[in-house]
Amino acid sequence: MTQTASANAERPLRVGVVGVGVMGSNHARVFAGLPGTVLIGVADPDVKQAEFVARTLGCAAVPDIAALLDLGVDAVTVAAPTHLHRDVALACIARGVHVMVEKPIASTVEEGYEIIEAARAAGVTLMVGHVERFNPAVEAIKEAIRGEDILSIAITRVGPFPPRMSNVGVVIDLAVHDIDLIRWFTDSDIIEVQPQLSSAVAEREDIALLQFRTASGVLAHINTNWLTPFKARQVTVATRGKYVMGDLLTRQVTECFGFQPDGSYSMRHLSVGHAEPLRSELLAFLRAVRGGAEPAVTGEQGVASLEIATRCLTTRPVPFTPSRPAPRVVAG
Ligand SMILES: NC(=O)c1ccc[n+]([C@@H]2O[C@H](COP(=O)([O-])OP(=O)(O)OC[C@H]3O[C@@H](n4cnc5c(N)ncnc54)[C@H](O)[C@@H]3O)[C@@H](O)[C@H]2O)c1
Numbered sequence: 001m002t003q004t005a006s007a008n009a010e011r012p013l014r015v016g017v018v019g020v021g022v023m024g025s026n027h028a029r030v031f032a033g034l035p036g037t038v039l040i041g042v043a044d045p046d047v048k049q050a051e052f053v054a055r056t057l058g059c060a061a062v063p064d065i066a067a068l069l070d071l072g073v074d075a076v077t078v079a080a081p082t083h084l085h086r087d088v089a090l091a092c093i094a095r096g097v098h099v100m101v102e103k104p105i106a107s108t109v110e111e112g113y114e115i116i117e118a119a120r121a122a123g124v125t126l127m128v129g130h131v132e133r134f135n136p137a138v139e140a141i142k143e144a145i146r147g148e149d150i151l152s153i154a155i156t157r158v159g160p161f162p163p164r165m166s167n168v169g170v171v172i173d174l175a176v177h178d179i180d181l182i183r184w185f186t187d188s189d190i191i192e193v194q195p196q197l198s199s200a201v202a203e204r205e206d207i208a209l210l211q212f213r214t215a216s217g218v219l220a221h222i223n224t225n226w227l228t229p230f231k232a233r234q235v236t237v238a239t240r241g242k243y244v245m246g247d248l249l250t251r252q253v254t255e256c257f258g259f260q261p262d263g264s265y266s267m268r269h270l271s272v273g274h275a276e277p278l279r280s281e282l283l284a285f286l287r288a289v290r291g292g293a294e295p296a297v298t299g300e301q302g303v304a305s306l307e308i309a310t311r312c313l314t315t316r317p318v319p320f321t322p323s324r325p326a327p328r329v330v331a332g
Pocket of ligand 1: 018019020021022023024043044045046049064066079080082084102103104129130131159164173
């Protein structure tokens with residue numbers, strides 16, 4: 001679509017998806033079912049995959065972004081591999097098309113800023129796909145800690161190796177979700193990072209234990225790896241008045257409160273919604289496109305999380321030599 005592509009609330013929005021692998025095919029499925037939205041096409045150089053998705057959802061399949069833009073779209077999701085986010089997003093923005101860029105926003109902080117600047121100059125909406133914010137369990141945790149004095153946050157995000165390895169490790173692929181959550185829960189910036197990384201099997205880091213301090217004084221910890229045989233996603237938040245525990249997969253959220261001097265306390269399960277996080281995310285994106293308001297996850301927030309993740313990869317912990325003799329190795 002031309003520079004005039006706009007968020008006219010009167011007509012359906014014409015949307016597309018660039019890259020319909022694991023994540024992009026989900027974006028296409030959800031877009032196809034949203035009211036006031038027409039999925040025009042999907043673009044992917046893997047023609048068989050593009051045609052499969054297009055046939056299933058009843059839209060056009062094209063091999064590249066230029067062909068998708070020629071079909072006339074108002075908004076697209078960019079779900080191509082991360083190293084292509086910058087080029088694909090800039091091509092869309094240059095044609096006045098609103099962009100939802102999957103996380104992480106780009107390969108580097110500099111590329112992220114390029115996307116932000118281009119979107120601002122063109123006056124198009126840019127949102128970043130930190131979908132976990134739309135997980136109803138995460139929303140319930142955010143609500144439970146509203147107005148509380150947060151002391152610490154611990155997040156576990158572990159599982160087996162993904163079927164297809166990309167060229168990033170667990171910090172950029174997984175921990176970036178939780179870095180975003182820590183910033184969002186605390187409404188504060190991370191100002192100190194203490195990473196411990198290891199590559200047990202893969203070329204890139206596949207185990208990461210990351211510690212942070214926010215400007216507001218909250219201590220946070222992320223435990224992530226690809227070496228756990230099952231998937232687990234858990235969040236705990238300690239505040240002065242509560243201890244909130246959430247399982248992001250089963251969507252059970254429990255809070256302990258009413259701490260008494262004798263050590264007793266009360267406990268309750270919180271009510272958690274059932275909405276599909278990706279659907280909520282795309283609805284939020286399209287609301288921003290139509291209304292012109294700031295999107296739920298801005299480009300700046302996406303870059304901030306990427307910057308912290310990148311720092312985790314470049315910050316080296318300081319080793320020291322213990323003053324005690326090493327433990328004796330007992331033979332036999
Ligand atoms: N938010 C989340 O929870 C989440 C989960 C998974 C992936 N992601 C993100 O989504 C993006 C894609 O990841 P994935 O796991 O779906 O990868 P994937 O490899 O499954 O899919 C990527 C697709 O992009 C296609 N592609 C390659 N070059 C292209 C080009 N020039 N133009 C258009 N398409 C192109 C590939 O053929 C492939 O089909 C990454 O940025 C990743 O970080 C986000």
